[in-house]
Amino acid sequence: MENKWYDGLNLRKICGKYRVSVLQCPQFLFLVMGLIIIVTVLAAYVAASAYDQPELAALSVLILASVLFVIGHMIISAFEKVALSSLSKSEFISIMSHQLRSPLSAVKWQLNVMLSEDAKQEDKLNDRARAYLEAIYGQNERMIRAVNDLLEVNRIEDRDLILRPTAFSLRALTERVMKNYEKFSSANNVQIGVFAQDDLPMVLADEERIKRVIEHLTDNAVRYSTKKSEIKISIKNYGDRIDWKIIDQGAGIPDTDKPRIFDKFFRSVNASRYQTEGSGVGLFIAKSIIKMHGGVIGFSSELEKGSTFWFSLPIKK
């Protein structure tokens, strides 16, 4: 829904959004403080001009200044309450995510053993059982990704995302990630091709986090490919940086949604039409990670023709 200029004056709406009472709402208290300042100035002027005694004017200013002090304190307390509530929310997310990850990793590892190549060779599983287990594995991975996204957004907002840079090959990482996407992409009738320049230098970055960026961008490209098509990934060296680019022939992004595409929780109308799944945090996370690396991320898109998303990373010197 479009915001009107006068929405900023609707205190009931603004304070309702914070879920606090009016007396704890910073905007309301700020308005009251502003009114009192105006009244104070006027009262001081009237008192000073109506009476000969300057003490009376000084006393009225003092009384109103005390009221201002009390309201100022209420504003600070209201902010403190908001900050504490945000902190406890972050801690809650952190604790719950850990609690969720423990059973998820236990399921993942048990399935890893059952589905491992050796289990296959010894013919311990029939095809039907294998298909069921693979489906469970896929859903478990989806849950792990959702928990990771939740934690990552929390860390970005708390400014607690610390990078652990190492030198690694962006090409090798991309190929590893694409291996995990083989089944997902063929189920979506999409073929992924990686075209990387020979002798690409190493990049200096947090490999785990760049892996997540590649996963988010690939995930989107596959999900929004609406017909049988090809996705191209190119990796090129530009001297001081390496550019990673993914080109799909999917649904594309409407022009009206383009400015908000990297916003947290934003999902394009087009995206919701083709895919009900998705929380709208993938591109927000990707942009935050690339920015933290001193890189750049961007995109171009044409409706019904496809999108190109790219990022660049500095090369290890």
Place this chain on the structure above:
Amino acid sequence: MKKILFIEDEESLQRAMGSMLEQKKMQILKALNGEDGLNIAKKETPDLILLDLILPKKNGFEVLGELKKDPGTKDIPIIVLTNLEGSTDIERALALGATTYLVKANYTLEDIMAKIESVLEHK
């Protein structure tokens, strides 16, 4: 045959890791709490230790600190395998001497095997 000590209080994870290490022809030593883990490490001097951080009796940070202080175990590479991912946890574990820090939920057993082999190779 390489000996790997896995200090982890979740038995199902111990079992899964054990099967995978056996496939790679490695021997697994298991400890379900920090204290047992320390004792086994001192007695058996394994080639590598996989260490969880949230453990009964002695937590992973204490175990890591004591292993790195002891001349008999200080050179054993330690891979921290946990589901904690706070920046302070990672920094603390690496500062105490962990070789690497992996989040369990984000790695398949095959990935972890590759890390174990790579650490053993560079030992």
